[in-house]
Amino acid sequence: MNQVIEENKTEIDRVVIRFAGDSGDGMQVTGSQFTTTSGIAGNSLATFPDYPAEIRAPQGTVAGVSGYQIQFGEIDVYTPGDEPDVLVAMNPAALKANFSAVKKGGTIIVNQDAFNEIGLNKAGYTSNPLTDDSLSSFRVMEVQVTKLTRLALEELDLDGRSKDRCKNFFCLGLMYWMYSRPLEATQKWIQEKFGKKLMVAEANLKALQAGYNYGITVDAAPSYIVKAAPIKPGLYRNVTGNEAASLGFIVASQKADRQLFLGSYPITPASDILHELSKYKQFGIITFQAEDEIAAACSSIGAAYGGCLAITSTSGPGLDLKAEAIGLAVKTELPLVVVDVQRAGPSTGMPTKTEQSDLFLAMFGRHGESPLCVLAPATPSDCCYMAYEAARIALEFMTPVILLTDAFLANGSEPWLIPDIEAWPKIKTKLANPANYQDKVYLPYERDSLGVRTWAIPGMAGLEHRLSGLEGQENTGNISSDPLNHEKMTEARNLKIKNIQTLIPPLEVLGPASGDLLVLGWGGTYGSVRAAVEEAQKEGKSVAQAHLKYLNPFPANIEQVLRSYKKVLIPEINNGQLSMLIRSEFLIDAQKLSKMQGQPFKVREIKEAIDHILQK
């Protein structure tokens, strides 16, 4: 049945598909299955799951529409794509919420059966978009998804509701045919996922095949081939940012030979880190679901005092609450990693939507002079290395480190060339050696040449000492309100963070080492910036990209890089936080490009800003 008539297929170099339906329609599953299959097909790809905050928002309404966008290609793909070439809309609400994003001339596949009076009313349509001319600039494929799925499952002893829940696999099957993808990976997944519910597994398998066969049968369906991309050979898997960060912490815990402790409180979109690490007790990981965000941070700091590699994971509202505890970790100089999976704020904001608006909070969101290290991964898979890096810096510099990811990185996935973990360096902790203190008193705040203190943990005989949030005397840490001592200690804490600069890589530039424009990004904007800068470079423009993963301290060469270009553009999913830091630190006239829609940048938006700034 899987035989395909190859001559009818058109070759294309990349495609953007968006699956959209009710939040209960299984769109995230459909999208992630398409992702895995495309990864196996050797495509370069990037994804963007976009779902509402409500678990089951009112059925059929625009507010309840869940989407999953993927771009895949035989050429390098850095982003989930600006405009879908294909939209799969499971109901009128999904069409209404998404059709305007589709590329003019693109394909819209709709479940025709859902476009009844009730469905149209719920979506707020006054006339049927399939019959009026509102979709005239698109190629619309009306498919009776509900009916065809039911027919395909007619002989199965399963209730109607369960059969209807297989609709998403029918659509997935159809898309597999359209883009010449093999079914095997999804078939295997269905068998594993529904292994014990044989009938459900059978139904989904049949629906998948029925959708695929429908594609073969119906002449009207276009069909394409997207060849494998020339990507680096090796073993690959898909990984989301939250999964990758969790793995990075386990790596760090082994490299540092310290038990991993995670104190966390459930919060969207960070909870998956708690879920992931809770699965891996065989690594000796202690996961503690605390009573609140504050206790999550405090228990982690307690565990750090006890000798663990301690992590606390959260999102913006939780970082607000943890501020006082993090200040204590700054003062007592204990190793701690705080993961902030940023989401749109202020306040509760848009919990499932992405934003980069906690940079100031991470930098300055504590009372007093309380410097700490701030890092940000660039892509979903980079979350693994940057989580390891955050842990390394925390342990080597005895400091809290805030790792700023965001909803886009955390939920988005990409194929990941599985790294050779063996090759990652060991982490040298600052554990005190009791043998060194047989004849002398242990001084908890005695510093090495980089200004870092040692880590004596309860249980080490002879090294008993007291830590406190109260200002302490140099070396001893004994309570002190001496004016000059406070200034000296404030400077010592500051200098220690500055010294991290000596052990982080320089800022790299993609493109010419000097020229007209540098586009400086940080965090999850990497892919969009990269794609836009490459486009501009192809047009012969003198543009380079630099991406900051170390935000405090900045890499040592940052000023020299910034001054090598006539202009600097800083795109951010916030109101210009990095650009304000750069301007105030270096007195450089960096231009900001802000977007605050809970959505990542489109490549076009950055490209237009590049063109605009170069015309000036």
Place this chain on the structure above:
Amino acid sequence: MSQAILTKKDFVSNQEVRWCPGCGDYSILASIQTVMPEIGVPKEKIVFVSGIGCSSRFPHYMATYGFHTIHGRAPAFATGLKLANPELSVWVVTGDGDGLSIGANHLVQSIRRNIGLKILLFNNRIYGLTKGQYSPTSAIGTKAKSTPYGSLDRAFNAVSVALGTQATFVARTIDTDPKHMQETFKRAAAHEGTAFVEILQNCVIFNDKVHSSITAVENRDQNQLRLIHGQPLLFGKDKKQGVRLNPNTFSLEVVELGVNGITEKDILIHDEKVVNPSLHFLIGELAEPAALGVIRDVNDSAYEKDVHDQINSVQELKGKGDLQKLICSGETWTISG
């Protein structure tokens, strides 16, 4: 170091104690320092964790490990520490403001989990370090800096709060009786799971004599009910008064032996081991006389033990984690060159 026989002075730090002269905290500190050599834990494995307030300066004066943290959160820090290393003897020092106001949630959650912390709550019914505001244990009508016309909030009974969250060990003691404190602390140290001890403590500056109806020499016989497991609840100079249960109102009432035919048989026997906490509530709520001693001491597994047992059982089932295998888990594919 841990082999040597230690004495009280081994637990005295080199820091000058800076509580007000006459503060009840001095005798609590001395009692703790006296007891520490006797609890069977090497000094390096003892940690005092505190929050903010007068009582929370405590760790600075102990020559053990110590962590003076932030307001109200000591139980949360101590929880992480105890989970990190269950072998440690972790003591939380808190007060009525720190533990029952800003940190009440952490206090009750820790007790709920039955994590092996020894929680000492110094109750002077006032905020001392912020110079005299009423606290969650201040009697209604307390005139303090922030309540010149009298406080309107109803007060917590610290013992009832602990019992209400299923504490496995609850005791009450007083700062004027070092011997009683020491016995109580030793019992707390020996308990698995959370041990909660309320210490009625006098603030000489902002709430002097707040507990004197119980602690003063002239009142103590009449207003202290010393609890002994398995013994009748008798008090008074000649132990002629007792407490019996009125089954109709399910409350306790004070009776006198020999009056209206009351004999010792009518007097309630203290049972700290009974699992149902109802009786312990009734005893803890008594005001005059106030119950002193171990109110409740029941066995249940400690949270830190359960956490590590679970990790061990998963490791036995699945074997110790293999990192490269984990990273390569899920759907993988090979791109050949």
